[in-house]
Amino acid sequence: MSDATNLRAFRAPTDEAPLARWLLIGFAALALAILVFAPLIVIFAEALSKGWSAALSSLNNRDALAAIRLTLLVAAIAVPVNVVFGIAAAWFITRFDFRGKAFLITLIDLPFSVSPVVAGLCIVLLFGANTVIGSWLVAMGFPIVFALPGIVLATIFVTFPFVARELIPVMIEQGRAEEEAALTLGASGWHMFFTVTLPNIRWALLYGVLLCNARAMGEFGAVAVVSGKIRGQTTTMPVMIEMFYNEYLSVAAFSMAALLAFLALVTLLLKTLLEQRHAAGLSASRKSH
Amino acid sequence: MGRPLLYRSPMPGLGLSMGITLTMLSLIVLLPIGALLLQGVSYGAEGIWATVNRERVWQALFLSFRLSLFAAMFNLVLGVILAWVLVRYRFPGRRILDAAVDLPFALPTAVAGIALTALYAPNGAFGALFKDLGWRIAYTQWGILIALIFVGLPFVTRTVQPVIAEIEREVEEASATLGAGRFHTLTRVVWPMLMPAALTGFALSLARAVGEYGSVIFIAGNKPLVTEIAPLLIVIQLEEFSYDGAAAIGIAMLVISFLMLLFINLTQIWSRRRIGYV
Amino acid sequence: MHIQIDEISRDFGATAALTPVSLNIPSGALVALLGPSGSGKTTLLRILGGLEYPSSGRVLFDGQDATGLSVQERRAGFVFQSYALFRHMTVFENIAYGLRARPRAQRPPRPEIARRVTKLLELIQLPGIGDRYPSQLSGGQRQRVALARALAIEPRMLLLDEPFGALDARVRKELRQGLRDIHDETGLTTVFVTHDQEEAMELADLVVVMSMGRIEQIGKPTDIRARPATEFVRGFIGA
Numbered sequence: 001m002s003d004a005t006n007l008r009a010f011r012a013p014t015d016e017a018p019l020a021r022w023l024l025i026g027f028a029a030l031a032l033a034i035l036v037f038a039p040l041i042v043i044f045a046e047a048l049s050k051g052w053s054a055a056l057s058s059l060n061n062r063d064a065l066a067a068i069r070l071t072l073l074v075a076a077i078a079v080p081v082n083v084v085f086g087i088a089a090a091w092f093i094t095r096f097d098f099r100g101k102a103f104l105i106t107l108i109d110l111p112f113s114v115s116p117v118v119a120g121l122c123i124v125l126l127f128g129a130n131t132v133i134g135s136w137l138v139a140m141g142f143p144i145v146f147a148l149p150g151i152v153l154a155t156i157f158v159t160f161p162f163v164a165r166e167l168i169p170v171m172i173e174q175g176r177a178e179e180e181a182a183l184t185l186g187a188s189g190w191h192m193f194f195t196v197t198l199p200n201i202r203w204a205l206l207y208g209v210l211l212c213n214a215r216a217m218g219e220f221g222a223v224a225v226v227s228g229k230i231r232g233q234t235t236t237m238p239v240m241i242e243m244f245y246n247e248y249l250s251v252a253a254f255s256m257a258a259l260l261a262f263l264a265l266v267t268l269l270l271k272t273l274l275e276q277r278h279a280a281g282l283s284a285s286r287k288s289h
Numbered sequence: 290m291g292r293p294l295l296y297r298s299p300m301p302g303l304g305l306s307m308g309i310t311l312t313m314l315s316l317i318v319l320l321p322i323g324a325l326l327l328q329g330v331s332y333g334a335e336g337i338w339a340t341v342n343r344e345r346v347w348q349a350l351f352l353s354f355r356l357s358l359f360a361a362m363f364n365l366v367l368g369v370i371l372a373w374v375l376v377r378y379r380f381p382g383r384r385i386l387d388a389a390v391d392l393p394f395a396l397p398t399a400v401a402g403i404a405l406t407a408l409y410a411p412n413g414a415f416g417a418l419f420k421d422l423g424w425r426i427a428y429t430q431w432g433i434l435i436a437l438i439f440v441g442l443p444f445v446t447r448t449v450q451p452v453i454a455e456i457e458r459e460v461e462e463a464s465a466t467l468g469a470g471r472f473h474t475l476t477r478v479v480w481p482m483l484m485p486a487a488l489t490g491f492a493l494s495l496a497r498a499v500g501e502y503g504s505v506i507f508i509a510g511n512k513p514l515v516t517e518i519a520p521l522l523i524v525i526q527l528e529e530f531s532y533d534g535a536a537a538i539g540i541a542m543l544v545i546s547f548l549m550l551l552f553i554n555l556t557q558i559w560s561r562r563r564i565g566y567v
Numbered sequence: 568m569h570i571q572i573d574e575i576s577r578d579f580g581a582t583a584a585l586t587p588v589s590l591n592i593p594s595g596a597l598v599a600l601l602g603p604s605g606s607g608k609t610t611l612l613r614i615l616g617g618l619e620y621p622s623s624g625r626v627l628f629d630g631q632d633a634t635g636l637s638v639q640e641r642r643a644g645f646v647f648q649s650y651a652l653f654r655h656m657t658v659f660e661n662i663a664y665g666l667r668a669r670p671r672a673q674r675p676p677r678p679e680i681a682r683r684v685t686k687l688l689e690l691i692q693l694p695g696i697g698d699r700y701p702s703q704l705s706g707g708q709r710q711r712v713a714l715a716r717a718l719a720i721e722p723r724m725l726l727l728d729e730p731f732g733a734l735d736a737r738v739r740k741e742l743r744q745g746l747r748d749i750h751d752e753t754g755l756t757t758v759f760v761t762h763d764q765e766e767a768m769e770l771a772d773l774v775v776v777m778s779m780g781r782i783e784q785i786g787k788p789t790d791i792r793a794r795p796a797t798e799f800v801r802g803f804i805g806a
Contacts, residue, residue: 014461016471021378028374029386031367034415035439036389039404040396042414046407081313088309091302098295104310106554110318113546115500117520118539122321124527125328125536156317177651179300180618183638184645185665185720189301195664199655211394218397220503221520225527238399238503245403245507254407257400264395271395272388285451293580297620299638 043261046254058252059259066232067240067256073148074236075216078155082212083205086163091197093164094171095179105168111160119157120225123150146228151236154222159212166208167201169283174200203281207274214267218260325543328536340537345513346522350541353519356430357498360437365491368445369483375446376453393442398503405436406507428510433518436505437498444497445490452486485556492553499545568629568723568756569594570615575624577610584610585780587624592758592773594629597750599767600760602777603803608760609648609728611777615758616726617641628723644717644755646727650709652701658712659684659697665720687715690749707738711745718753725750727759731766743770764804768792776800 015021047055058064089108093101111119127134127144137144144150178200182192198205220238227234235243237256244253275286295303329337340346375387393401409416409426419426426432456479464474502520509516519542526535570592577585585607592598600608613619615626617638625634633641653661662684666675675683688694691711701709710730717725730746731739747770750757761767767774768788776783776791776799784796795801 014458014465016475024370024374025378025380028371029382031371032386032389035442036392038415039401039408039439040392042408043400043404046404085309085313088306088313092306092310095300095306096295096298096303099293104314106550107314107318110322113496113500113550114322115502115520115542115546117502117523118325118500118542118546119321121523121527121535121539122325125532126321126324128532130530130532131324153317153321157321160318176300177647177649178653180638181645181647181651181653181716182664182668183299183301184616184618184641184643185668185716186639186642187664187668188639191668192301195668196653199653214395218395218400220397220399221501224502225524238397241399241403242507253403257397257403260397260400261404264392264397264400267395268388268391271391272384285447296579299617299620 040261040265043254043257046250047258049254050251054251055255055258058249058255063232063235064240064252064256067235067237068259070148070151070233070235071217071237074151074155075213077152078159078216079209079213081156082159082163082216083209085160086165086167086208087201087205089164090167090171090201093168095176108164109161111157116154116158116219116221117225120154120222123153123157123222123226127153145226146230146234148234150226151223151234154226155216155219158219158222159215162212162215163205163208166204166211166283166286169285170201170204170281173283201281203274203278204283204286207271207282207286210267210271210274214264217263322543325536325539328532329540332533332536336533337537337540340534341541345517346519346538346541348514349517349519349522350545352430352433352517353499354545356434356437357441357495357501360434360441360498361491361495363438364441364445364494365487368442368490368494369449369487371446372449372453372483376450390443390446393439398440398501399507401439402436402504402507405432405439405504409435409508427508428512428516430516432508432510433505433516436508437501440501440504441494441498444494445487448486448490448493449483452483456482485559488556489553492549492556496546496549496553499549500542570724570756570758571625571627571630572611572615573625573627575611575614575621575626577607577614577619577622583780585614585621588777588780588782590775590782590785592756594756595754596772597747597757597770598759598773598775599771600758600775600777601762601764601767601803602783603762605779606777607780608775608777612726612728612758612760615724616643616645618645642720642723644714644720644722644725646710646713646717646725646730648728648732650701650713652709652713652716654701656700657697658688658693658699658701658704661701661712662687662697662716662719664716683719684715687719690718690752691715691745705738706734707742710734710742714746714749718749722755725753725755725757727757729761730759731761731763739766746770768804776803778803 016024093105124145125131127137127150129135129138129143129145134145142149144153178196179192182196187195218238220242223236224239224242227236227239229235229239229243231243237260241253241256244256275282279286341350371390375383375390406427407413409419409432411417411420411425411427413427416427426435460478461474464478469477500520502518505518506521509518511517511521519538523535523538523542526538572588572590572592574587574589575585576583576587588611600611602608610619614621617636617640621634625632627633653664656664663680666680666683684697685694688697691714693708693711696704696708701712704712727746731742734742743766746759759771768791771788773785774788774791775785778799784791784800791800792804795804
């Protein structure tokens with residue numbers, strides 16, 4: 001009896017007092033409720049404020065559908081481009097020794113520290129109709145700014161580091177020995193890549209693709225600058241949300257937003273699953289705690 | 290004979306991977322940024338200064354930087370507490386809270402923008418509460434601050450979490466055996482270990498907030514001199530086809546970004562020297 | 568196969584990992600490259616396997632210049648220090664890897680691959696573990712699987728980097744004999760790297776003592792023990 005009481009009274013020296021602990025947990029939960037959960041709930045509440053049918057019909061028009069199609073198309077181009085770049089960059093950086101590696105990594109990370117609006121501006125200044133390259137391309141019938149290629153370029157710019165950033169730490173952790181083993185066993189470069197490298201990085205690659213895709217579909221600032229906002233032609237879903245919102249079409253704006261919020265929730269769910277089930281295949285900072 | 294530029298290696302794919310990496314980096318990132326700088330050069334230092342040195346631009350840059358700093362400071366405190374709670378405590382709903390921290394990364398900024406506006410507008414759920422207290426949030430600097438807190442929320446938590454997970458309990462136990470109380474251990478032993486990572490997260494959060502556009506413009510009200518952020522000025526200049534003006538403000542923002550990137554790298558070097566990881 | 572190393576050097580920038588070294592390895596020999604870490608022994612082994620390029624010098628296999636041969640063309644059975652087993656493949660798939668990697672025309676048919684893998688599993692005395700994954704094996708088993716995988720490609724030589732380094736003392740003794748048996752059975756020219764002088768002396772026909780990128784002495788274990796050529800050798804083998 002007295003043993004049990006003693007045990008209950010014992011508190012590990014590395015624990016905080018129960019009261020302090022529950023206060024901290026309560027504070028964390030409250031902060032996330034206000035900052036994160038409340039906005040999330042508002043999106044769905046506003047979208048459904050006039051009922052399901054109003055929400056659905058607000059999306060069932062030419063402009064909204066065109067925006068959804070355009071967003072899917074942009075992601076379908078930008079994400080694979082990112083995958084190719086991410087794998088190439090991670091391979092180059094982790095499998096070869098050269099000078100200026102740290103500088104190269106900094107350059108790859110650069111788009112993270114550039115404002116999306118500035119990113120869009122850069123593309124306008126390079127390919128806009130007022131520039132040499134831009135006016136020539138327009139004359140050739142291949143405009144970039146205020147057209148699909150510009151939106152794709154802007155999207156690739158802002159998502160540029162995503163895949164490479166997930167792959168580089170994983171490939172450093174895994175080392176080169178397995179690939180070297182494959183080579184000594186006679187495998188060609190591509191055979192080695194598909195049978196050894198790709199299986200080893202698949203979860204980290206999927207993780208990077210998830211994040212890249214979420215950003216590609218949701219990018220607003222950079223795309224808004226280069227899109228020209230031509231209804232039904234160059235309006236992606238986030239740009240369409242802005243237009244609906246500015247036209248006081250609240251249900252339409254929030255229904256479109258709810259679609260993207262749903263995508264974000266699916267992304268988070270898959271990401272959490274990856275962190276729990278395949279932690280060994282992700283970089284150390286991605287493992288769940 | 291110094292280090293060679295590139296060590297020869299039998300690993301396959303050197304040409305291909307280097308080619309793809311450098312080509313795409315140049316075409317997609319460096320060339321456009323170069324175009325911005327070139328526009329700046331052709332506009333000239335005087336022109337850039339004349340554009341930036343107007344009250345409206347100064348106010349916007351100052352507003353962006355000041356509110357970003359406040360938001361990052363708030364996120365520093367909240368982020369460290371969140372990281373501690375999520376790594377050290379076991380309680381029902383922990384996994385959901387952990388996943389929720391990443392929502393600002395996953396949620397498109399325009400979506401966050403209209404959601405926060407709906408929430409904090411005078412007729413919104415939270416806005417109505419504050420209105421009774423005579424306090425307006427949306428369409429004031431408070432609204433901008435809330436949007437910037439939202440987009441910067443995950444950074445500190447995500448940089449600090451792995452560091453907390455790696456702290457050896459023995460260090461804390463050692464502190465306890467030496468007679469230190471829990472609060473003393475936390476402030477004198479644990480916090481110094483977390484600080485470098487927390488500062489990195491703080492800087493990342495700050496950098497993100499300074500350039501943020503989508504989540505802010507809906508809730509800001511965009512009144513010149515009062516609630517107009519720097520990225521919006523670029524958009525306005527572009528809508529007026531003033532490419533020089535847009536480039537000038539863009540370069541000013543780029544300079545701020547570079548200074549912050551430098552700061553991040555310096556804190557990382559400094560912390561790596563001190564504690565060996567981050 | 569007879570291996571000649573002719574004035575091979577390797578430098579990493581300003582630091583030399585190998586000053587020009589020359590070495591003659593007779594066909595069928597079991598050779599130990601012995602030295603402390605940083606002596607260049609692993610670099611030399613990796614150059615033999617084609618995993619690294621020499622800064623200067625030549626490698627000859629059976630009198631033919633092999634310096635320019637790619638890793639794949641060398642057909643060296645290489646056993647890595649931490650084995651580098653493919654963790655997402657079963658033991659069977661690991662051992663079959665080299666055979667399946669061959670171009671279609673030279674690839675043995677499926678049943679033939681299965682037959683050879685089974686035979687190799689018997690050779691390493693681990694029949695019936697083909698379906699397991701590397702993570703389910705003990706350290707000693709992993710080492711033997713790595714050896715079987717290297718043997719599966721019918722290598723022209725066997726190169727082993729600290730093959731017993733990660734094992735405890737009892738398993739180490741057992742596997743030492745295993746390597747000796749496999750060497751005697753296959754007759755392959757075998758080179759292994761070790762920092763353990765007892766291991767080198769007990770197992771090898773010929774010991775090459777290395778230090779600071781140079782070869783200090785080449786000789787039979789008994790000769791080296793009886794007549795250490797330099798102060799370094801005397802100190803290192805504790806004679």
